[in-house]
Amino acid sequence: MAASILKSLSSVKKRACIMSVVGIKKSFMEGGQPLNILRGGGFELMRGEIIALVGPSGCGKSTLLQCVGLLEKPSGGQITIAGIPVHKMNDDQRTSVRRKKLGFVYQRHNLLEDFTALENVMMPMMANGMDEDAARIRAKNLLKAANVLHRADHRPSEMSGGEQQRTAVARALANEPEIVLADEPTGSLDPVHAANVFDLLLSLTKKTHMSMLFVTHDLNLAKRADRIITIKDGIVG
Numbered sequence: 348m349a350a351s352i353l354k355s356l357s358s359v360k361k362r363a364c365i366m367s368v369v370g371i372k373k374s375f376m377e378g379g380q381p382l383n384i385l386r387g388g389g390f391e392l393m394r395g396e397i398i399a400l401v402g403p404s405g406c407g408k409s410t411l412l413q414c415v416g417l418l419e420k421p422s423g424g425q426i427t428i429a430g431i432p433v434h435k436m437n438d439d440q441r442t443s444v445r446r447k448k449l450g451f452v453y454q455r456h457n458l459l460e461d462f463t464a465l466e467n468v469m470m471p472m473m474a475n476g477m478d479e480d481a482a483r484i485r486a487k488n489l490l491k492a493a494n495v496l497h498r499a500d501h502r503p504s505e506m507s508g509g510e511q512q513r514t515a516v517a518r519a520l521a522n523e524p525e526i527v528l529a530d531e532p533t534g535s536l537d538p539v540h541a542a543n544v545f546d547l548l549l550s551l552t553k554k555t556h557m558s559m560l561f562v563t564h565d566l567n568l569a570k571r572a573d574r575i576i577t578i579k580d581g582i583v584g
Contacts, residue, residue: 365558372385373414385583388582394525394558399569400561400577402578417442450528451528452532463499464502509543509544512533527561531562
């Protein structure tokens with residue numbers, strides 16, 4: 348009986364909503380006039396779910412990712428992460444949630460050029476309070492999982508594009524985020540390396556039961572998600 352109850356509770360937890368976006372709006376001023384990029388709509392991202400965000404260039408996909416990633420404040424609407432109404436938070440609070448709950452993978456690797464692959468992966472953990480020795484051990488494990496441990500002591504300029512992006516994936520998972528946000532994570536790679544990096548990202552995300560929202564123009568990649576959402580005329584959904 349007890350085992351049955353625990354299994355049921357585990358199933359409920361896995362299906363729980365980890366991110367909710369309602370009535371999202373974002374405007375910028377251009378030439379003294381408001382430019383309305385996001386005009387409303389929203390979605391829910393469940394624990395362990397992978398969602399692809401698609402739409403034409405300039406429709407606001409990256410803007411939406413910046414908003415839910417707490418890098419931009421929306422002009423209107425509500426965003427909750429793990430039940431926390433983050434749209435009401437100040438900058439310090441948003442930074443804290445971003446460090447603890449979110450991991451980012453960008454189209455370009457965005458690794459720090461003056462540091463090795465190992466150091467790049469260690470930095471988010473140390474910024475989050477982990478001691479150096481523990482951060483080093485976890486960083487090596489992540490680089491191994493990403494098949495780039497042999498590049499641990501190399502700087503980004505000494506690695507191939509695929510190796511750089513694999514290292515970026517390892518860095519995104521450094522603090523065991525609940526949500527991975529990826530903006531065209533394979534957009535700068537050739538088809539072979541793109542497929543390999545995306546396979547890695549999907550594999551690691553699923554293995555750790557994280558949720559992921561990723562932006563892509565590639566419908567073949569989008570079809571590998573659990574669900575696809577779009578932005579049309581500024582409306583998300």
